[in-house]
Amino acid sequence: MISDKAKEIIKYHEATKHHFERYARSLGYMDWSNQPNPFRTYKNTPLLKLPLLKTDPPASHTGLYERQKNAPQPFEIETIAGFLELSLGLSAWKAAGSSRWSLRINPSSGNLHPTEAHLILPALDEQPGGIYHYNALVHALERRADLPADLWQSLVSHFGNHGFLLVLTSIFWRESWKYGERAFRYCNHDAGHALACLSFAANLFGWQCVFLNELSDEELEAILGFDQVHFRKLEEEHPDCLCFIFPSGPVDIPRGLPADIISDLANLTFKGEADILSQKCVDWEIIYHTARLAKKPPTGKTRIELERRKWLTDMPGPLSAADIIRQRRSAVAFDSSGFFNKNKFLSILDKTLPRKNMAPFDVELTEPLTHLLLFVHNVADLAPGLYFFLRRNADFNEIKALCRSDFQWAPEEKDFPLYRLAEGNYRQQAMMVSCHQDIAGSSAFSVGMIAKFKKIITAEPYRYRHLFWETGMIGQVLYLEAEAHGVRGTGIGCFFDDAVHEILGLSDNRYQSLYHFTIGQSIEDPRLTTYPPYNHLKNSF
Ligand SMILES: Cc1cc2nc3c(=O)[nH]c(=O)nc-3n(C[C@H](O)[C@H](O)[C@H](O)COP(=O)(O)O)c2cc1C
Missing domain, CATH: 3.40.109 (NADH Oxidase)
Known part of the structure; x- marks a missing residue:
């Protein structure tokens, strides 16, 4: 019922x-x-001005996720200020002509x-x-x-x-x-990114x-x-x-x-x-x-048991964790000829799998409920086409049965839940279903996040929001991993929902596409000037 x-x-x-x-x-x-x-x-509250970090924490790329390497710092104004600076602070100011706007460490739909x-x-x-x-x-x-x-x-x-x-x-x-009216979804995506x-x-x-x-x-x-x-x-x-x-x-x-x-x-x-x-x-x-x-009622004790897993490939990027966080930006255009190494592609997908004792999914929001439909356009050694990345093995049979019967479901890697559904050039389709946005078709690959839907909301209506938070969290991993591997990503909240479902062959709401993403070789806009995030506090902007 x-x-x-x-x-x-x-x-x-x-x-x-x-x-x-x-x-x-x-x-x-x-x-x-x-x-x-x-x-x-x-207004009318005492203001505690926070110091900016003099030196960023030393963690490497994998130190974003792994805990062992990051020694616990004492709780002090300076460290809490650093934590806020690297989670919700400003990342830059941009200027074009007479307009200026700020960007933040956490992305947001429409900024x-x-x-x-x-x-x-x-x-x-x-x-x-x-x-x-x-x-x-x-x-x-x-x-x-x-x-x-x-x-x-x-x-x-x-x-x-x-x-x-x-x-x-x-x-x-x-x-x-x-x-x-669609804004409630975006607020929840953004909450997931922030988390x-x-x-x-x-x-x-x-x-x-x-x-x-x-x-x-x-x-x-x-x-x-x-x-x-x-x-x-x-x-x-x-x-x-x-x-x-x-x-x-x-x-x-x-x-x-x-x-x-x-x-x-x-x-x-x-x-x-x-x-x-x-x-x-x-x-x-x-x-x-x-x-x-969708307000959350009080609920009983819930623990989310996550698996321990090794990384699929050991591919740390050269940037530090803090550099990756600080330089994260949304791409506005891609070079469609920008080719992307398969190991990097796999390494990015691997980071979206929840792992015990690893950031960010050990915030324990939920067991994995979201899978990735991949439109692969230009990844070396991988045939262009439609792929499925299963973030929870238990859903395999259900999803397969709901999808088009002519999909191949061919495993792409040993012990890695990436399946080839169909080969072909999906650039046009990816673009078309993403509200005709070029960024979905000109990238190396784009993603539709397919979440278990009706069953979750029927059981606990407030988790409608959590589904979007989970997709936002996955989006944040994709943003940072793209930067770590020398490419760039963009969240895509604008897509034609049922057109995406049609590509998969989904005909009901047991699963729904809740968020999209795209990653590739970014083309920067030369008309924009970038300024440091907090120069305005020094009056020297
Ligand atoms: C939930 C969400 C949805 C977004 N949807 C789109 C989109 O459909 N098209 C687009 O070009 N950018 C999209 N973006 C990117 C934002 O416009 C971008 O995050 C914002 O302008 C801030 O820029 P920054 O990410 O470089 O800090 C989205 C971002 C988020 C977090």
């Missing part, structure tokens, strides 16, 4: 599909005068950045404990509430470990301003980031004191997830918080006014309706 909640969520999904003859509902033009500010400020972060920190250096909002523009923490030392002590006793807490939230309006960014950056400091999956969204709102904040209507922040960040090690971290700690946090006095982001907001009602239905 499918609940009304699940039915309504699936209705949202159907209503926000792009079709060849009709895009999902949006304004249809850019209302520049109402463009939301991508940086939120909590609109719906994701915000709040931290619950202990007393550090000279600073008392508190609940803070991170402002990436000025790389500073806005102190929204004071945290009594004994309350922090209760948190330490509960976790049996030192560390700190971080909550991600989303402001839907920032995305719906441009993308209308992976947290996990990678934490790892560079020898810390681990774990998703506290027992808490409800209402509890997160309470912890953040949102009932004490007057948000302008439609500019509210909607909580996504609470993470605990602690020194990596074989410890069993609780995934919830005791009720008394939640109520003590909720009863703190919160200061600060959330600033106004736009002159006028548009109410894309279906987003708020779906968000209410």
Whole structure:
């Protein structure tokens, strides 16, 4: 039996599909005068300016994922600032003519950045404990509430470990301003990207980031004191997830918080006014309706058991982990003749497999629910065509039975879940199904992320959001791996959903394509000038 909640969520999904003859509902033009500010400020809060890293953590490419090489750093303002700089900070400013815009370490659909972060920190250096909002523009923490030392002590006793807490939230309006009703999907992709960014950056400091999956969204709102904040209507922040960040090690971290700690946090006095982001907001009602239905209730203890696996190929790139993170950018055009080495291609795919004790999937969001449909255009020693990368072997028979019967399902590598479905030139099709965007067809390969859908939402409607988070996390791995291997990637949120399903032969919603990606030899736009991320703080921009 499918609940009304699940039915309504699936209705949202159907209503926000792009079709060849009709895009999902949006304004249809850019209302520049109402463009939301991508940086939120909590006005009238004490500002704790954070230092920028003088030296990046030394981790190598594989140190992004592996923990053993990254010695745990102490929790200090400097290290937490470094963690924020390398997860959610600015990565650059771009300029073209008289326009300037900032880019961030975490990518975002349309560069609109719906994701915000709040931290619950202990007393550090000279600073008392508190609940803070991170402002990436000025790389500073806005102190929204004071945290009594004994309350922090209760948190330490509960976790049996030192560390700190971080909550991600989303402001839907920032995305719906441009993308209308489909924006709820993009906010969730972005949350997934941000979650992976947290996990990678934490790892560079020898810390681990774990998703506290027992808490409800209402509890997160309470912890953040949102009932004490007057948000302008439609500019509210909607909580996504609470993470605990602690020194990596074989410890069993609780995934919830005791009720008394939640109520003590909720009863703190919160200061600060959330600033106004736009002159006028548009109410894309279906987003708020779906968000209410997809709110997470409190749930029981869940542990996600991930497999231990060796890397398929040992192909570390020459860049350090921090360089990879800092130089990540979305490609805007590709050189279609740019050929790509097969081992690198396999190594990129391999990194998307979840592994025990490895970033980023050991945040333990979910067991793998998403597979990769690959449009291979130009990978040396691999016939161009359609391939399938199975991230969970148990789904093989089900997916195979749902797909076109003439697919080959020929294993491409020994002990590696890559299957050739059909040979041929799929450049045109890849481009066509990605809203006619060249980047999907001119790259070395592009990807459709095919997630187990109806069963997950029917069982637990709130996991509709988690499916998008998982795809965002995979997208972040693809972005970083592309950089590590000297190529470049781009997330693709705009695609014709059912046209993708048709290529595979999927005729129902047991699986759905939720996000696309493309990787290749990037062609840079010579009209753009790049500036360093934080020169504006020195007034020398
Ligand atoms: C969820 C998501 C969807 C995206 N969809 C598209 C897309 O359809 N087409 C495109 O050219 N870029 C797309 N992008 C790339 C963004 O436009 C890009 O991340 C943003 O402009 C910031 O630039 P940066 O990634 O270089 O920091 C997407 C990015 C994300 C995270």
